[in-house]
Every structure is written in structure tokens, then in C-alpha cells.
Amino acid sequence: MSKEGLKRNVGYRAAELVKSGQKLGLGTGSTVYFYLERLGERIRTEKLDVVGVPTSVQTMEQAMGFDIPLATLDEIQEFDLYVDGADEIDGQFRMIKGGGGALLREKIIASCSNQKVIIVDEGKVVSRLGSGFALPVEVVPFGRRVCENRLQKLGCTPLLRTADGSPFVTNNGNHILDCRFEAGIEAPERMEAAINDIPGVVCCGLFIGLADHVLVGKNDGSVEERTRG
Ligand code: 5RP
Numbered sequence: 001m002s003k004e005g006l007k008r009n010v011g012y013r014a015a016e017l018v019k020s021g022q023k024l025g026l027g028t029g030s031t032v033y034f035y036l037e038r039l040g041e042r043i044r045t046e047k048l049d050v051v052g053v054p055t056s057v058q059t060m061e062q063a064m065g066f067d068i069p070l071a072t073l074d075e076i077q078e079f080d081l082y083v084d085g086a087d088e089i090d091g092q093f094r095m096i097k098g099g100g101g102a103l104l105r106e107k108i109i110a111s112c113s114n115q116k117v118i119i120v121d122e123g124k125v126v127s128r129l130g131s132g133f134a135l136p137v138e139v140v141p142f143g144r145r146v147c148e149n150r151l152q153k154l155g156c157t158p159l160l161r162t163a164d165g166s167p168f169v170t171n172n173g174n175h176i177l178d179c180r181f182e183a184g185i186e187a188p189e190r191m192e193a194a195i196n197d198i199p200g201v202v203c204c205g206l207f208i209g210l211a212d213h214v215l216v217g218k219n220d221g222s223v224e225e226r227t228r229g
Pocket residue numbers: 027028029030031032084085086087096097098099100101102103106
């Protein structure tokens with residue numbers, strides 16, 4: 001099955017979890033796109049009464065295209081359901097996020113959500129975080145070099161993310177350092193704390209304790225549902 005097919009399967013399945021009356025945190029990414037597509041369909045055909053707060057400008061634009069009613073975080077600060085993708089997830093539901101650059105807003109909104117559902121394809125389930133994907137760290141542009149030096153001391157190789165030859169700029173006006181750990185990340189909790197301690201770091205792409213349910217799209221077309229024990 002194609003990658004897109006896997007993403008559609010999990011995105012559509014997640015959209016079935018939505019109930020009328022809910023306040024929704026809307027994640028970001030190509031998997032979330034399908035969630036939004038199906039959610040828009042359900043709103044139209046079943047007259048679901050929901051409102052969502054997007055985690056990025058990209059999601060805001062996609063949601064508007066699907067006629068999903070939106071609000072801002074100034075208006076709503078508690079969500080019934082949060083649905084988002086991930087770049088890697090391990091057996092303890094610890095994740096790397098930020099491949100799409102929306103990690104800060106994602107972490108804020110996930111932390112305000114009662115039920116957090118993560119949608120991934122099976123290629124993103126790993127035994128050790130960081131073994132395949134570089135860890136995104138959002139930093140303020142002023143402190144970028146200092147952050148790079150300190151991150152290197154934590155055992156990784158940080159690389160400034162670029163777009164069209166210029167530094168990539170997040171929706172918050174910051175930069176992203178993609179940190180490659182040769183042997184993966186041995187102790188994600190400790191690493192997250194150490195990275196958060198660096199002045200200039202705005203958000204670390206390690207998401208711990210921010211997933212309750214995981215929907216895994218399998219190559220055979222099925223969707224496996226896992227719940228945090
Ligand atoms: C954006 C994210 C995304 O959830 C993550 O990158 C997965 O995206 P995709 O579904 O496109 O693979 O963290 O900041």
C-alpha cells in the first residue's frame with residue numbers, strides 16, 4: 001500500500017473519533033491533512049457541531065478549505081480531542097515531532113488536550129527514538145550559534161533547517177536545528193530536560209507523555225489501535 005494510502009487510512013479513522021460538541025486541537029502534517037479532509041466531510045454530512053484550533057498556518061488554511069469552524073487559543077484553552085501525526089514513536093509512546101516545523105504550537109495545544117490521538121504509519125514506529133530521524137529543536141535566531149554549540153555537547157550534530165536556501169522560519173519567527181544522534185537517543189526524558197535547559201531553546205521535538213492512543217496504519221491496509229498502558 002502507498003504511503004499516502006496509509007496516511008489516509010489512519011487520518012480517516014481518527015476523524016471517526018470526533019463527537020459533536022467537541023473542542024478540537026488540530027495537529028499539522030500530511031497525515032493530519034486526511035484527518036481534516038474526513039472531518040470536513042463529517043461536519044458537512046452529519047452536521048457535527050465542533051470547533052478546532054490549528055497548530056500551524058498550514059493547518060489553518062487546510063481546515064478553512066474543508067469548512068471546519070476555527071477559533072484561536074485566546075478563545076479556547078482546553079480541548080476534548082487532539083489529533084496529530086509524529087515523525088517517530090516508540091513503545092512507550094514517546095515521540096519525535098517537528099518534521100513540519102510546528103512543534104511549539106503542537107506541544108502547547110497537546111498539553112491542553114484531554115484525549116491525545118497520534119496517527120502514524122508503521123514505518124514510524126521505532127525501538128529507539130532518533131535512530132532514523134533527526135530531532136528538531138526550535139531556537140530563537142539570536143541564540144542560534146550558542147544553541148548549536150551546546151547541543152553538540154549533548155552528543156548530536158545540529159544542522160540549521162533551510163528552505164529555498166535560507167533559514168527555515170517557523171510560524172513563531174524562530175529557526176530549527178535538526179539534531180542527528182548517531183546511535184539514537186538513549187534516555188529521551190533526560191535529553192529533553194537537558195535541551196530545554198539551554199537558553200535560546202524555545203521547544204524540543206521530544207514529546208513525552210503527550211500521546212494516549214496511537215493509530216498505526218499497516219501495509220496490509222489495516223489500522224492498529226494502541227492505548228497507553
Ligand atoms: C509537524 C509534525 C508532524 O506531525 C510530523 O512531522 C508528521 O508529519 P507527516 O504526517 O507529514 O509525516 O510534527 O511539526
